[in-house]
Amino acid sequence: MTGPPDLIALGECMAELSGVDGERRLGFGGDTLNTALLTARMLGAGRVAYMTRLGDDPYSTAMLEAWHAEGIDCRMTEVEPAATVGLYAIETGADGERSFTYWRSAAPARGLMTEGAWQARIEALGQARAIYLSGITLAILPEAGRHRLIDVLGRARAAGALVAVDPNHRPRLWRATEAAQWIHQAYAVATLVLSSPEEEASLFGDGDPFERLAKIGVPSVVLKAGAAGAESLADGARVHSPAAVTEAIDTTGAGDAFNAGVLAHLLSETEGGLAAATRAGCALGALAVRHWGAIPPQPAMSGWSAASP
Numbered sequence: 001m002t003g004p005p006d007l008i009a010l011g012e013c014m015a016e017l018s019g020v021d022g023e024r025r026l027g028f029g030g031d032t033l034n035t036a037l038l039t040a041r042m043l044g045a046g047r048v049a050y051m052t053r054l055g056d057d058p059y060s061t062a063m064l065e066a067w068h069a070e071g072i073d074c075r076m077t078e079v080e081p082a083a084t085v086g087l088y089a090i091e092t093g094a095d096g097e098r099s100f101t102y103w104r105s106a107a108p109a110r111g112l113m114t115e116g117a118w119q120a121r122i123e124a125l126g127q128a129r130a131i132y133l134s135g136i137t138l139a140i141l142p143e144a145g146r147h148r149l150i151d152v153l154g155r156a157r158a159a160g161a162l163v164a165v166d167p168n169h170r171p172r173l174w175r176a177t178e179a180a181q182w183i184h185q186a187y188a189v190a191t192l193v194l195s196s197p198e199e200e201a202s203l204f205g206d207g208d209p210f211e212r213l214a215k216i217g218v219p220s221v222v223l224k225a226g227a228a229g230a231e232s233l234a235d236g237a238r239v240h241s242p243a244a245v246t247e248a249i250d251t252t253g254a255g256d257a258f259n260a261g262v263l264a265h266l267l268s269e270t271e272g273g274l275a276a277a278t279r280a281g282c283a284l285g286a287l288a289v290r291h292w293g294a295i296p297p298q299p300a301m302s303g304w305s306a307a308s309p
Contacts, residue, residue: 005073006043006267007130009036010051010121011137012109014086014102015059018252018292028063029088029294031134031168034253037070037295038260038284042305043267045071051121052076053108055083076124078116080108092250092292102172104140112137113145125152130162130267132259138182139173146182154189162266164192166259167199180204187213192220192266194259210238222278224258230282234274241278244286253294258285268305 011032017024033050040048050072054060056079063085067074086104093099112118125131131153138146157163165186169179180203187193193213200209200223210233213221220234229243248254261284265277272279284304288296 003046004127004129005049006047007036007039007132007263008049008051008076008125008128009033009039009132010076010112010125011134012086012104012107012140013050013052013054013063014088014104014107015063016294017087017089018092018250018294024089025292026059027295028059028066029253031136031166031253031256032132034256034294035132035260035263036072037067038257038301039264039267040071041298041301042260042264046073047071047267049073049076051112051124053078053080053083053112053116055079055085055108056081057084060085076121078108080111080116083108085109090250090252092252100172107140110140110142111145113141113148118145118148122148122152125149126155126159128156128161130164130263131156132164132166132263133186134166134168135179135183135186136168136170136173138186139170139179150182150185150189153186157189157191162192163190164194164259164263165190166194166255167203168255169199169203176203184216187218188216190218192222192262193218194222194224194255194262196224196226196255220274222262222274222281224255224281224285226254230258230278232274232278237275239275239278241275241282244283248289250292251289252292254285254289256294257288257296258282260284 009032013030013033016027016029036050086107089101091099167183222232224230227243230241232239258281261281262277265280
């Protein structure tokens with residue numbers, strides 16, 4: 001893996017406890033990591049990099065080993081000595097909806113743009129073909145880190161990069177007013193927004209999200225609506241894509257899987273543009289909700305590619 005990756009995803013990955021009826025399994029997850037891993041499965045080894053900071057605890061080591069095994073380029077993953085990764089637990093209701101409990105206040109990823117080799121990371125982002133981040137990526141950073149990241153995203157877009165942003169607002173991480181301010185800034189330098197009508201309304205109020213995002217210069221938008229499917233807008237054309245869900249047992253990571261389907265399709269330059277990529281996102285999201293945890297097991301994705309479904 002000597003050449004540059006097609007996609008750099010950046011954010012935080014944590015240890016994950018999930019399961020039902022008192023039985024718990026330990027895995028790992030994080031919104032941008034979930035998307036990066038599934039995109040890597042579809043595009044192939046070395047084409048997706050994950051930019052983050054881990055500790056040197058056993059869970060961090062296990063994560064890094066698993067990412068290597070999945071074909072993720074980990075050259076931009078930094079290990080901080082004597083640090084530990086964050087942890088979250090998932091509680092899932094009878095309808096498949098979930099709630100979270102977090103332990104992440106001292107996670108190394110918070111220093112992504114202010115500690116360690118942050119200047120090298122900024123240089124890599126400035127040269128990227130495609131970048132993917134979320135509102136959680138912004139939320140965990142200090143203000144100086146947010147400013148640096150927004151600045152480099154703007155320069156990457158100007159250089160022709162695909163800059164994809166999912167707001168993924170988590171009220172436990174920051175206030176809605178603060179989130180709206182920074183997510184708006186990220187949108188202003190994005191070429192693709194992956195959101196939902198509910199999130200747009202909660203952050204920015206009523207009104208047509210497509211119109212509002214077009215006014216600030218976002219050329220491509222996908223709005224996810226769960227069982228109602230998704231709607232995309234590119235080149236002035238709105239296209240609805242139906243959902244492919246049959247039965248959901250755990251919705252954890254469904255939106256992350258959707259994003260992976262979209263990004264893999266776009267980066268593979270498969271025919272059909274954003275509308276076809278949105279259909280691929282719906283299909284992969286439907287697969288994700290039929291399995292426990294944030295990442296479907298590899299056998300469940302046997303035969304999947306960037307051109308699926």
